[in-house]
Amino acid sequence: MLCFCEKNDRTELRVEADVAVDPVWCNRCSYNLELEDLPLSEALKTELMNWVLRYGEWIDWDHDDRLIPGGLALETTHNEEGKRLTERVQQELGADFRVVFRSSVFGWLMYRKPVPFQAVYNLYGILPIYPPWLLSM
Numbered sequence: 001m002l003c004f005c006e007k008n009d010r011t012e013l014r015v016e017a018d019v020a021v022d023p024v025w026c027n028r029c030s031y032n033l034e035l036e037d038l039p040l041s042e043a044l045k046t047e048l049m050n051w052v053l054r055y056g057e058w059i060d061w062d063h064d065d066r067l068i069p070g071g072l073a074l075e076t077t078h079n080e081e082g083k084r085l086t087e088r089v090q091q092e093l094g095a096d097f098r099v100v101f102r103s104s105v106f107g108w109l110m111y112r113k114p115v116p117f118q119a120v121y122n123l124y125g126i127l128p129i130y131p132p133w134l135l136s137m
């Protein structure tokens, strides 16, 4: 398995979804690994690829990368499936590897629910202006 690390006596991998990549990375140098190079069952590889291809179902790419309605729930479900797949990768690779999972936090980072109007008014003496799409979540 080739990455930027010179020599690992204990291989650390990370399962993380992103757009148009394989879902497994070297957790030390963050090199995106070829799924085909990993000694995993074909069934698990297929599930991993199906999972990574669904990354971003919750993002409206055509409209400023906003969250689609119900997007947070989709992202959460995708993360839960990712955790389960990570456990299976760890099982198949065995004790020579350490496999961790990194969640997608797109929705939570960018589209947290707005602070209540009254709380902002109490603090600053003005009413906040939130974009309508944020309020409709």
Ligand SMILES: [Zn+2]
Residues within 6 Å of the ligand: 003, 004, 005, 026, 027, 028, 029, 030, 031
């Ligand atoms: Zn590496």
